[in-house]
Amino acid sequence: MKFGAHVGMAGGVSNSIKNCMDIGGNSFALFLKSPRRWESPPYSKEEIETFHNLCKEYNYNPRTDILPHGSYFINLANPDQEKELKAYDSFLDDLKRCELLNIGLYNFHPGSDLGSDHTTALKKLASNINKAIKETNFVKIVIENMAGHGNLIGSDLNDIKFVIDLIEDKSRVGVCIDTCHSFAAGYDLRTEETYKEFWDKFDEIIGRKYLASVHLNDSKAPIGANRDLHAKLGYGFLGLETFRLIANDENLQNIPIVLETPVDKGNESEYGDEIKLLEWLIGKSKDDSEFKEKSAKLSKLGESERKDQLAKYEKKVTKKRKSENDILSALKKNNKKSK
Ligand SMILES: [Zn+2]
Numbered sequence: 001m002k003f004g005a006h007v008g009m010a011g012g013v014s015n016s017i018k019n020c021m022d023i024g025g026n027s028f029a030l031f032l033k034s035p036r037r038w039e040s041p042p043y044s045k046e047e048i049e050t051f052h053n054l055c056k057e058y059n060y061n062p063r064t065d066i067l068p069h070g071s072y073f074i075n076l077a078n079p080d081q082e083k084e085l086k087a088y089d090s091f092l093d094d095l096k097r098c099e100l101l102n103i104g105l106y107n108f109h110p111g112s113d114l115g116s117d118h119t120t121a122l123k124k125l126a127s128n129i130n131k132a133i134k135e136t137n138f139v140k141i142v143i144e145n146m147a148g149h150g151n152l153i154g155s156d157l158n159d160i161k162f163v164i165d166l167i168e169d170k171s172r173v174g175v176c177i178d179t180c181h182s183f184a185a186g187y188d189l190r191t192e193e194t195y196k197e198f199w200d201k202f203d204e205i206i207g208r209k210y211l212a213s214v215h216l217n218d219s220k221a222p223i224g225a226n227r228d229l230h231a232k233l234g235y236g237f238l239g240l241e242t243f244r245l246i247a248n249d250e251n252l253q254n255i256p257i258v259l260e261t262p263v264d265k266g267n268e269s270e271y272g273d274e275i276k277l278l279e280w281l282i283g284k285s286k287d288d289s290e291f292k293e294k295s296a297k298l299s300k301l302g303e304s305e306r307k308d309q310l311a312k313y314e315k316k317v318t319k320k321r322k323s324e325n326d327i328l329s330a331l332k333k334n335n336k337k338s339k
């Protein structure tokens with residue numbers, strides 16, 4: 001299993017390789033440039049060379065083991081053409097950086113329709129991906145599924161299917177499934193049955209062969225809450241069982257499985273502990289007493305945060321229901337009046 005984490009690249013992208021070594025990762029994610037700025041200086045020749053050398057030295061295959069994460073503000077489906085072009089430039093720059101580093105995968109968020117027509121937005125996204133594929137040579141563009149609030153693209157697996165159907169060179173496109181996002185979007189992964197159902201659905205809608213990577217996060221918010229709130233493994237509403245199922249899923253071998261869980265003050269050694277936990281889960285059955293003990297212990301640690309988030313969610317649902325009822329009764333009143 002290629003367990004790893006999203007590691008830092010401060011001081012130069014090649015530092016990410018050592019950061020991954022330090023936590024015992026077999027794969028990793030990184031930002032290719034500052035995720036808060038549109039433009040960053042190009043890599044120096046030395047930096048690129050160091051990156052290649054360290055990959056060799058530490059035995060990471062950049063084509064399969066490294067999954068950079070695109071900037072969060074890239075929205076290739078932006079209805080504003082000027083903003084769309086700016087996003088595309090940054091996207092293409094990321095892809096070119098991947099190829100300079102010989103990186104074979106690139107993961108990004110599919111963006112938002114920002115209130116415009118959803119189908120038009122999906123087509124726009126697909127056409128930008130097609131264009132970017134033509135302007136690059138080998139990097140696979142990996143679309144991440146989303147937690148799904150409002151106008152976001154990709155919380156429904158059908159969105160991703162729609163986009164992939166429009167991609168001309170399908171060998172250059174893939175999907176990253178984020179466990180927290182899936183759960184927040186309403187897909188259950190908590191038991192053996194629901195976990196299997198989810199992947200069957202994925203296969204039916206999108207197709208197994210497109211699965212390129214997994215983001216591993218527990219969820220602070222309950223199922224269907226549409227909140228993108230990552231929790232440490234076992235602390236959230238998914239619970240350790242989901243990650244036991246993942247650790248023992250043969251279908252997930254040889255693809256990057258990347259932690260994006262919260263760590264205290266950027267302390268990446270906490271990722272090392274979670275990677276060890278994942279490796280420990282391999283071969284464990286759900287009735288194993290040590291597993292049950294561990295699962296209960298981690299769940300306890302996340303209890304108060306889950307309670308807070310559940311209360312927030314319930315408040316939101318009640319408010320929504322109330323406003324729906326208000327609209328309904330207003331309509332009824334109006335109806336009576338017109339009669
Ligand atoms: Zn993610």
Ligand SMILES: [Zn+2]
Pocket residue numbers: 178180181228229230
């Ligand atoms: Zn997320």
